[in-house]
Amino acid sequence: MASPFLDEEPVAIDALIIRRAFQVGKKLRDRQDPLAYPESLLLQRYRFSRDGIIHICNLLAPHIECPTRRNRALTTTQTVCIALRFFASGRFLYTVGDAENLVKSSVSRSIRKVYLALKTFLSVYIVFPKHSPRVQGIKDAFLAIAGFPDVLGALDCAHFHIKAPSGPGAGAFLNRKGSHSLNVQMVCDASCVITNVETKWPGSIHDSNAFRKSELYQELDQGQHDGVLVGDGAYACTQFLMTPFLNPDPGPQTQYNAALAKTRAPIDITIGQLKERFQCLKMLRVAPDRAQDIVAACTVLHNIATMRKERAPDIVVQSDDNLEPLHTDLPHDAAGREHIVNQYFS
Known part of the structure; x- marks a missing residue:
């Protein structure tokens, strides 16, 4: 030697x-x-x-x-x-x-x-806005990004890989890319603070189906929240979830899509920071129930770090190349989207 x-x-x-x-x-x-x-x-x-x-x-x-x-x-x-x-x-x-x-x-x-x-501490650090002063502050922050009105949060799902589980129901965790994962739904505000998270969904569930089965969807559908979410093209457009036009016409629809993409960017940043700050989330070698708890714990830590202005990791925001295809059989209500296009982008 x-x-x-x-x-x-x-x-x-x-x-x-x-x-x-x-x-x-x-x-x-x-x-x-x-x-x-x-x-x-x-x-x-x-x-x-x-x-x-x-x-x-x-x-x-x-x-x-x-x-x-x-x-x-x-x-x-x-x-x-x-x-x-x-x-x-x-x-x-x-x-x-x-x-x-x-x-x-x-x-x-x-x-x-x-x-x-x-x-x-999930219910302490991850709280969807309900009270008027906080709601208006979140809407104003989103509006300042690209002029998109009435936004309560940016919505997306992220896959967190887990080791292959055993026993009944294990196949549900096999995602469309052939690996095992959790499909975790998250909503954040304009400052990348997570305001809603559901870690219980297996990797095989489609983003839009996970949203329709979530507690937040039921609350929005019942009119408990005054405002809308913004999501990507994997979701069906509803009166409380604004999604992009898949084939926009030049002019207002194109402008709407551009503003929507900028307004929903905080959720891409949030997911990127979460995975980069906590490298364990790139591969969880535990059973699904424990993986769900670890993801939930890391979202709490992310909010603590963001609220305390801890140093954020450098990330590369992922493109929509891996976007899950929209299920065309899902209910679709574009009246609210048309109103926003006509009122703000015409």
Whole structure:
């Protein structure tokens, strides 16, 4: 094996060996304190700043802290950081354990504690707008993007790959591309805060069918919300979901499509940030029910990060090349779309 010092000047080799061996003046990190890393490394390892991690620890402490330190029980900070490292890296549990100097079973318990605790905050951090001041603020923010009126949120579904499940119903998770996944429905506002999420749909369900079966659809259909959603061409147009013209005429319809594409862009950005910030979502090697809980936990973390203005990951927004074809047999009501075209884009 070649010496790592072969490229060094001969006269400096002894000094280099001594410097590397003793690391004069270097401060060793306290292994009991995951926050002893520099800020840049915290962001790299955990996707949150030091203040952000402390905020999450304070939030989850009543749900995950051990009452005693018997048997060297992990601290709340250690437990949270183990889970954040898994969410951020998506590596195998033993890899995370090696990095944190813990056995695989401890890593698994910590991750499960944290994602179940985060799931309890879904109704706190993911709330569809209902109260007038917040509703108007969201509409104004969307209107400022491209002049598209009355928008409450941008809607889309995203596939999150899982390992092939076994048992009855496993085939439902096989998507149209031949891999197993969850099809997760999300709605966000103009600032990329998620306002609605449903993680229960298997990969085989079409986006438009998932929406029609969702609680949010029922609420909109019953007139519980004053406004519309914007979606892509995979959805059927209704009076409360605006979708593009598939073959627009030049002029108002083309202008409408352009404004709609810009207005719904935040959901593409949101999904991109979610998957890039939490690499575990690119392949969840767990059963579907646990995968659903992990996705839900990551959406809560995404909103915490967005609200606290944590550093957002760089993403490349995906095009609509992989758009699911529209089911032509779904109910279609374009009267609301025609009204918007005539009122705002003619």
